[in-house]
Amino acid sequence: MTVKSAFSRTISRPLVRALALVSGLGLAACDTVPLEDTPTRAQTPGLSLEPMKSFGTTRVQPPQRSNGNIAADFLALHFQLESGRDLPVFTRFETPITVRVTGSPPASLQPDLTRLLGRLRGEAGIDIRQVSDASANITIEAVSREEIGRALPHAACFVVPNVSSLAEFRRDRRKDKTNWANLRKRERLGIFVPYDSSPQELRDCLHEELAQAIGPLNDLYRLPDSVFNDDNIHTILTGFDMLVLRATYAPELRSGMSQAQVAAVLPDLLGRLNPRGVTVAAQPVVSTPRAWIDQVQAALGPGTAYQARLDAANRAAQMAQSWGWVDQRRAFGHYMLGRMLQTADPDLAQRHFTTAMQVLQSTPGTRLHQAYVTTQTAAFAISRGDGAGALAQLRPMRDVAAQAENAALLATLMMLEAEALTLLGKTDAARDLRLDSVGWARYGFGSDWAVRAKMQEIAALNPRNALGG
Template sequence: MPGNSGDIPSRAATPSPADIGSIKLFSVPRPTPPMRSNRDIARDFLDLSMQLESGRQLRSFSRFEAPIRVRVTGAPPTTLLPDLARVLHRLRSEAGIDIDHAGSNAPANLTIQAVSRAEIRRHLPQAACFVVPNIDDISQYRRARMAGRTNWSSLTRRDKIAIFLPNDASPQEVRDCLHEELAQAIGPLNDLYRLPDSVFNDDNVHTVLTGFDMLILRAYYAPELRSGMSYNQVAERLPALLSRLNPRGNSVASGAISSTPRAWIQAVQTALGPGASYGQRQRAASQAVSIAQTMGWTDHRRGFSHYAMGRIAQSTDPAAAQKHFSAADAYYRQSPATAPHRALTASQLAANAISQGRGDVALMLINPQIEVAERYENAALLATLLLLRAEALDLTGRSSEAKTVRLDSLGWARYGYGADWAVRAKMREVAALNPLKSF
């Protein structure tokens, strides 16, 4: 769900029986390199790096100037350390950043503290996780905030940063928070809805750092830049810097899209975020679609507006919801950068096809998206697609194959949804779509 807009970068807010199966993990990352013009990427870099999510402009560029050493405190879940090792390796190899675990007795300048979701929401009610400068324990947050020490806009250099992650969420939610908050702890603090291929986007479609994100972080730590630079100083150095790091972007024509108005951002956050009534969500989603139409958008933001409207309408007007999901898919299919967006929409369209007993249609929708969910490392989506595929196979008389697919989904569901009860709930939810079954 989209996070709240503000000055604190955040990501918007057990053992199991043997028959659920072992947790599955993704192996080799397969990031897609950015396919945009360097001119457009320079604009993205400046907007990401020189302002906060609230829209407040930053006076100076800031980053770590010393090697980054990371420690983990609190009560981390078992999947956190392997996921951390994996993303640190990517940051070293893909972004060229000097970042690693701190030794057992060595000092660290970046602390990842694993605490309960309740503890996180005590400090930021709408956040799933967040990142703060100048402290290393969540118990210090309130006092530091009152003293103004957590103010990102006053930083000219990063020396001590803390990330607070939930230790009682699903493994995927913890990993997703880790990727986004770690990237913001060391790099850009802003999120931009106009980016279709980045975790620096509050639609949360991307769950792990992308090829675009790694280019932004590589540029962030390039020798041409340093902490304390002004907007104009950074802007002057970006063209040559990006030409060096991303030569393919020199030959791509500019395709810059318009900025996203605050009214649309607020509408989407109300529609899909926490705390609003159904009526408020419905009105907000309708407003998002209306703004997207008025702006003349044909990009992923128009698609996401319809996707949000479909999500809201599902429980009261399934037919209208499907029209919005189909509209979303039509906009998403116009660009290869929105492959994960299409996969999310396909799961909604396939669920409707299954509920109508059209297993063959559901299979056509699902099958191409399984590889997409794997490539973008979205285990929750992958598990859902596999469970939907199992029901579609049952509807087409392929029960033996359906059983195999259903079993294959469970390990991904363990990572994507977490606890045994959550996995079983998802299985029941998907099975209930099948008109051949009664519950």
């Protein structure tokens, strides 16, 4: 697949740059850099007056797949690490679980943790509660991103067995006690999250790391409806995730069971917990070869030259096509290529996004994936002055982002919609929507400068702003 072709029409350099910046949302939603010279309105309206918004009752969709497929997923999640290394036995907590918070937690951590623990009790039936004493099973330590990076480079947050502080992990990181493969049951774990990230990034870390502290340790790219997936599309625990966690703590299972023993009880166990999955026909399980994962990691990893990343993304897309994949993994390769090509060849990038969307539209359970792609295609339409085309794409996706409780995505969709309305001459509606997006942007992107930068980036897509109009 070639990566270079002529622009079909001229786009100003500020717009090309802005398109590339908006394209970073999917995998770096909270890393936004202020742009000193980006063309935009003279002032961000009412930014200091809009408080941070938060989500109410979570609305998750129950899993739509066969219990046969869910059983295969359960085994793969519990009996392998992300590296591909096999785990010898099933592990979980065998007592009620206690959680405490240490370090320097920001104000947003406690309400998000309270909601998460409530969901784990209500939806997964897990006996888990927060305490203040040092004997807690799980310690969540809020530290700086710099400290996390020094302890484990390239990690946003992580969980380790048999430690209760980052200092203890640094001291014992090469000892058997911190090796997941040596674990036979879970008694004490440490979770390390960044206090200096956006509220949404911190919440996302709480969801994934606490779920892995008490449940599966693996991530599977084949899952379209789970946080146990390195594509980072889902940011809060889904209906599938809660079913997996409920099964993890079912009385039929116990720590120390082999994979064969767990597999033997899963059909009846899942039939009891998820009767609707009994009637759904099982689909062939298509595993994700390590070769494809390696190319994806090379394409998205930091510190790699652009051309090497582009080559890796091309190889991942070509592998998916040659293997006949027709699910979200096939779309992910095109999504990566579209993001990488936004500046060098916007038209080719859009063709990749169009291909990704076509695959996703024929794959059940991928509405959230489609919303991410829509931010790219709608941004391009706005840069071409097509407000009506952008609006038609954006409006159906706002509720998708809201249901997924993804404030960064929701705010971005709203800001893009505001620019589309501006192009159509509906300036009052655009102003109101832009102002309404600020509260969600505060949660999704964090600081005022990050919110302003995101608004400036998206305003720069509008050709009228880029041309000083």
